[in-house]
Amino acid sequence: MAAGGLRRRLVHLDLKGAPPRASYLAEVLPLLRALGATGLLLEYEDTFPYAGPLAPLRAPHHYSPGEVRAVLSQAREQGLEVVPLVQAFGHMEFVLKHKEFAHLREVKVFPNALNPHKEESRALVKAMIDQVMALHEDLKWFHIGCDEVGLLLSQELFSCNDESGVPQLVQPMIWDYTADLDVEDKVHLIEKYRRCGFSKVWFASAFKGATGVNQSLTLIGHHLKNHLQWLKVAGSSPADVLEGIALTGWQRYDHFSVLCELLPVAIPSLAVCLQALKNGGYSEKIKENVEKLLGMSNLETDTFMSTSLGTFPGSNVLTLVTQVSFYLTSSVDDLLERNRYVTGWFSPYHRKRNIIHPIIMHHFQPDAVSLLSKWNAVVQDLQAAMEQVFHRCTIEEWMEENVHPSLQKLQQVVDDLDKAIKAQN
Incomplete structure (x- = not known):
């Protein structure tokens, strides 16, 4: 079930806060592969080297086109599939905070969400996607983010009598980061998407960045439970409907909030979660394998304290x-x-x-x-x-x-x- 149902395991890198140096990512990619990742979900946000009219979106520490190409080439060498993520509605603060784009907000005082009714908004999202796609060769997947619009919408975005042809073009991703995720509820949701014509769905879990806006250490136990619940959902759903899972690792709750756990701090959590997904569960034997891969003699999942140092990249952090x-x-x-x-x-x-x-x-x-x-x-x-x-x-x-x-x-x-x-x- 685990190998078939969740055969695609993407590690989400949220680069809108604490983006790692390209040289550090090169060190981490072989470890991700060894732990069971099959790909990366790259959310560049303001670290992408946007050009032309989109140049104001770049943060001072953005990656150069050369650095992006190097990371993509290293991912390819490791056999990791890359899926770029561009937000298209919510989570748009990094765009709408700029005076050049502020007029495209749906609500004037709310820089999070784009007004989809304006032709210029659609042109903006298309231009962002075009530039990201131009730097990525041989793409099979592209993640168009439609997240975080709940503050504006009271009705559902999509209904079953839709005749737009959307279900034939896209695969929805169902997000839930909780440790007590409602398995039955998720199974019903998957059935509903199938009735609406979607042949495949993705899951989205979390290995960090989901338990406190200013959290500095990762409580592995919470995230392990979240993944074990997703495995139950996979076990209760038809195998042919599940395309894969993205393990999200939020670096900020939004563009304006403080940093939560740094990537090196959360690597043990990511390791535990990937291994649980790859093996269809978690046991003492899998724990020992995680410890071996991380170079840690004792990995705690129920407290914040891990007594051993570790040899993985960034373990001293x-x-x-x-x-x-x-x-x-x-x-x-x-x-x-x-x-x-x-x-x-x-x-x-x-x-x-x-x-x-x-x-x-x-x-x-x-x-x-x-x-x-x-x-x-x-x-x-x-x-x-x-x-x-x-x-x-x-x-x-x-x-x-x-x-x-x-x-x-x-x-x-x-x-x-x-x-x-x-x-x-």
Whole structure:
């Protein structure tokens, strides 16, 4: 069932946030193939090298045409089928935020959705698709995104009495990222699509980016359950109706939101999910195989902590992000909010007015200096690890969101202590 029903297993790369360097993707593709991926679903968004009137859509860190060709050629070498994804209705913030295209919004204050009634909107989507297709040779599949329009539409997009011929031209993709996915409901939905004339459907699961808008670590257990539910749907549906599954890995919930889990952080989750799909389930034997492929001696699925380091590309990013996520804020809060000398004699009130007890500050000054120096070293290591994978703008964004708030608080205390000690001397 797994091999036949879900024979196409596409790994979705959401490039609208933290797009990996092309050199990192080259390292990861052989691993994806070994884990059981058969292809990639590439959502370029603003990282595609759009040209001409579409040039304003490019982010400063967009891939060059040469980099795109290199990734596509490496995917081909690994036997991975590439499916490009271009949004055509919702998820259009990266286009509609620009003044050149803002007049094409369906609702003026809502840059997410395109107005499909305007001829110019259709020309825009066609131009985007043309440029993406021109860089991709021998395409069998193209994903036209019609996602995230629920805020505008109360009625269904498609009804069974449709005579447009659409069911003969496209295959719908059914998305659900929940751990308790309703199997019966999905089976009925597939039957409904068949009655409407669609001969094939795809599933879309999630290996990351679906459990919290600012999530920094991936809870593997949630995503494993999601995939095991999809396997039940596949087992309860006619095998000839299932074309494949896309394992989505959202990098942002939308173009304006913060980053969620980085790709290297979620590779163990992706590995578990791919292996479960490939083998039609998950067992101790499959877990051991995943650990071997990732170079990890112990992979936790029910907590965020994995005790071993791993040898897969970017595994040092996972190790250091885990350290920062678990201990940075808590260790700084322990010192600043639970150390009696700090809360009692070195509060913001005391520091602001320079009312400092000359002896008591020496009780915690060494702890504060040592904690700052420890975290500065960890953050330096993390920065070096991330530079192998990401561009500077991604590193800056992640650090500002996840590191700077706590580190700056700690730095300020150490600076104030230095000032107070100097004044005393």
